[in-house]
Amino acid sequence: MCNKAQLVVSFCQQSLLVARTMCLKKTIRRIAVNEAANSTAPEFKVAAVIHRGKRIYVKSVNVPYKTHPNGSGIYTTCHAEVLAIMKAKNIIGDLAGMSIFVARISPLGEIKPSKPCPDCMNLILKNDLIPAWT
Numbered sequence: 126m127c128n129k130a131q132l133v134v135s136f137c138q139q140s141l142l143v144a145r146t147m148c149l150k151k152t153i154r155r156i157a158v159n160e161a162a163n164s165t166a167p168e169f170k171v172a173a174v175i176h177r178g179k180r181i182y183v184k185s186v187n188v189p190y191k192t193h194p195n196g197s198g199i200y201t202t203c204h205a206e207v208l209a210i211m212k213a214k215n216i217i218g219d220l221a222g223m224s225i226f227v228a229r230i231s232p233l234g235e236i237k238p239s240k241p242c243p244d245c246m247n248l249i250l251k252n253d254l255i256p257a258w259t
């Protein structure tokens with residue numbers, strides 16, 4: 126049975142862990158949002174960041190006027206997720222268990238929803254990546 130001091134210590138440790146996890150999520154999100162600003166796409170500026178914990182392996186932005194190499198061909202840009210995954214596979218190989226964070230901003234820099242499209246989501250899940258997005 127736990128005494129009161131042990132419970133307080135345990136609660137503090139859990140709170141610290143939650144705070145660290147939230148801080149990491151915010152940091153990755155901020156890095157992805159900042160990276161999206163580097164996209165040359167006129168409307169949908171998207172970035173994908175592949176990371177494991179706080180270590181970032183690859184950052185990529187969408188590229189206008191190209192399309193998904195293996196997609197259905199209806200896209201006007203090559204999506205950031207595809208480029209990030211291709212780069213990461215070349216550098217790391219097996220991406221299983223790593224995370225991918227996708228961010229999108231408007232031309233005015235406002236953060237927008239960026240759920241990956243079905244082709245990207247298939248690729249993300251095929252590579253056993255854990256997806257998250259703005």
Ligand SMILES: [Zn+2]
Pocket residue numbers: 204206241242243244245246
């Ligand atoms: Zn896509």
